[in-house]
Amino acid sequence: MSTATxxxxxxxxxxxxxxxxxxxxxxxxxxxxxxxxxxxxxxAGLARHGEQLEAYVAKGRETEIxxxxxxxxxxxxxxxxxxxxxxxxxxxxxxxxxxALDLDSVEETLREARDNAVFVSEDPYLGLAQPDGVxxxxxxxxxxELGSFPTAEKVRLALELERAVRAxxxxxxxxxxxxxxxxxxxxxxxxxxxxxxxxxxCSCYLSASAIAGEGDDTQTGGGYxxxxxxxxxDVNVAAHDAVRRATRxxxxxxxxxxxxxxxxxxxITATLLAILASTLDGESVLKGxxxxxxxxxxxxxVGGLTLVDDPTNPEAYSASSxxxxxxxxxxxxxxxxxILRKFLYNxxxxxxxGTVSTGSAVRGGYSGAPGTGARAVSLVxxxxxxxxxxxxxGDGLLVQSVSGIHSGVNPVSGDFxxxxxxxxxxxxxxxxxxxxxxxxxTIQRMLTDVVxxxxxxxxxxxxxxxxxxxxxxxxxSGQ
Numbered sequence: 004m005s006t007a008t009x010x011x012x013x014x015x016x017x018x019x020x021x022x023x024x025x026x027x028x029x030x031x032x033x034x035x036x037x038x039x040x041x042x043x044x045x046x047a048g049l050a051r052h053g054e055q056l057e058a059y060v061a062k063g064r065e066t067e068i069x070x071x072x073x074x075x076x077x078x079x080x081x082x083x084x085x086x087x088x089x090x091x092x093x094x095x096x097x098x099x100x101x102x103a104l105d106l107d108s109v110e111e112t113l114r115e116a117r118d119n120a121v122f123v124s125e126d127p128y129l130g131l132a133q134p135d136g137v138x139x140x141x142x143x144x145x146x147x148e149l150g151s152f153p154t155a156e157k158v159r160l161a162l163e164l165e166r167a168v169r170a171x172x173x174x175x176x177x178x179x180x181x182x183x184x185x186x187x188x189x190x191x192x193x194x195x196x197x198x199x200x201x202x203x204x205c206s207c208y209l210s211a212s213a214i215a216g217e218g219d220d221t222q223t224g225g226g227y228x229x230x231x232x233x234x235x236x237d238v239n240v241a242a243h244d245a246v247r248r249a250t251r252x253x254x255x256x257x258x259x260x261x262x263x264x265x266x267x268x269x270x271i272t273a274t275l276l277a278i279l280a281s282t283l284d285g286e287s288v289l290k291g292x293x294x295x296x297x298x299x300x301x302x303x304x305v306g307g308l309t310l311v312d313d314p315t316n317p318e319a320y321s322a323s324s325x326x327x328x329x330x331x332x333x334x335x336x337x338x339x340x341x342i343l344r345k346f347l348y349n350x351x352x353x354x355x356x357g358t359v360s361t362g363s364a365v366r367g368g369y370s371g372a373p374g375t376g377a378r379a380v381s382l383v384x385x386x387x388x389x390x391x392x393x394x395x396x397g398d399g400l401l402v403q404s405v406s407g408i409h410s411g412v413n414p415v416s417g418d419f420x421x422x423x424x425x426x427x428x429x430x431x432x433x434x435x436x437x438x439x440x441x442x443x444x445t446i447q448r449m450l451t452d453v454v455x456x457x458x459x460x461x462x463x464x465x466x467x468x469x470x471x472x473x474x475x476x477x478x479x480s481g482q
Contacts, residue, residue: 039104040201043193046088046109050195055091055131057198059327060084060104061369063188066154070161070181080154087369090116094125100370128354132328133196137362139324139331140315144204146232149185156233157183160209164238168211168226171246174253179212179223190369198329206231206320208464209241215249222255224248229320229464248403252424255436258481264399264454265442265477266392266428269461269469271402272382276467279446280312280377282414283337284363285352294417294446295343303343304450309383310338312347312363318462319379327364327373335361337380341450349375381468385456389471392455394431396473401426401433402442417446423479441480449474 039060046058062084069076086109087100097120101108165181185207192200210227226244228236267275287293295303304310314323314332326332328350336344348356349364352375365376393401406422413419420443427434444452457471 039189040191040193040199042086042104042109043191044199046086046113047193047195049113050090051092053092055089055194055196057089057131057192057194057328059087059089059190059192059366059369061086061188061190062104063186064150065186066157066184068154068157068161068183070158070165071178073162073165075158076180078154078158085369086112087366087371088112088116089131089372090120091129091131092117092120094127094129095120095123096126096129096372097121097123098372102370128351130350130354131194131196132198132330132350132360132364134198135330135359137331137333139200142202142315142317142322142324144202144231144317144322145187146205148232148234149205149207150187152185152233157185160233160236160238164209164211164241167238167242168213168245171213171242172215172250174215174217174250175213175246176216176221177214179214181211182209184208184210192325192327192329194329200325200329202323202325204231204323206464207233207236209236209238211241211245213245213249215246215253217253220253220255222249222252224250224252227464229462231320251426251433252403252436252438255424255438257439258427258437258479260478260480260482262476262478264396264428264473264475265479266389266396266399266401266455267472267474268389268401268403269457269459269471270463271405271469272472273461273463273465273467273469274405274408275449275472276310276380276382276469277377277465278408278412278414279310279450280337280347280380280467282446283346284375284377285346285348285356286375287414288346289352289355292415293346294415295346298343299345301343302341303447304338304341305453306341308338308341308450308453308456309336310380311336311383312377312380314362314378316379319381319468320462320464321378321466323378326360326362326378327366328360330360330362330364332362332378335363338450347375347377349373377466379468380466381460382456382470382472384458384460384470386458387455387471389457389459392457392471392473393428393433395455396428397431399428399473400437400442400477400479401428405442412446414446419444419446419449437481439481443478443480444474444476448476452476 050056099115455473
């Protein structure tokens, strides 16, 4: 199957549909145990005169286990391997990928990429990344013990988690699911412009969803524990989290509408920061899809608020020494003491903007060309605990969960209106739980109305870390 597009900056794409396997004779291979860096370098060396050529090779494995009512409900384990190739020539870019690393598939993918470059219009900003002198961070993101951890032990931990949730509170009526998950990914990027990058990382988690009930009222809550190796996981932490979140919403009512201070739990703050980061990438700015365009150097948030994207932090589960174009990642300060300092760029968006890459290229895998985005966004933490922030707020709303994020938040206008559940704060203490409410403001106002930033920085399995965040003058719509 082949497709082509002709808009500026577009990429013609071809898919070679083959099964992952070994390599053919006459060339380097990268099967299940092969050297993917060697393969990427070999392919990059096949560039013709006047071509720029990039090879992105990746392989990975993942396991997902779900238990229910003391039995294994589902268990899946998968391995994948593939290559994506970009060819640039004469201001045109072609892309092709294959879900295999055998020699025939690789050579066919290269031919398809070259063929597809013919079908796109010229773009003067196209070009592969070139070494920029930034040294990559030395990150230890791999754990051999995860690869050798027996499947039977993974099942045992999921079953233990289910039992712990059931025993956590007499009001727990059922455990919707108790899960184990893990993933391990290796990737290599090589270009004939001087890029050679290899990285690998892994992670695992336990998660559970509990149903609590009193009388006719039922509520659900989820909890998890995340780490890079099985030794990092804590069944009791995941179980307690699920039980607490389910039981504390029992008896929830619909409150009267009001304007008040909301206290976002770390998970909710992480969701907000991920949305905020999407408005600060160079592609969004260039396409007119950012509410912060033309505002670099301006005060956009309360003084003291600093937002960074730091993939070099090993505590972030999305950390990486290299971006998706093979440049070293780096700590980018996006907002400093409330002032907008910069946007995130990959090579293409940086050239269009007349600047340089911030090492912020991202891609979904070997089947896609790189875009721009954040990897590890977080606020610089404050000094107060969550309990101290609740006490300082006096009266307000602790937000435990939100819904309708994708439809209720407009990254262009900044409008923010989402469904929510949580617990009212009265006199500096948690009071009655509430549900069926909407909280609304704008991203612009929320940034300037931040009144407390918590010290409880929590790294989550996402592109953003969370912490407790208090924001004043938010509209709560109830009855």
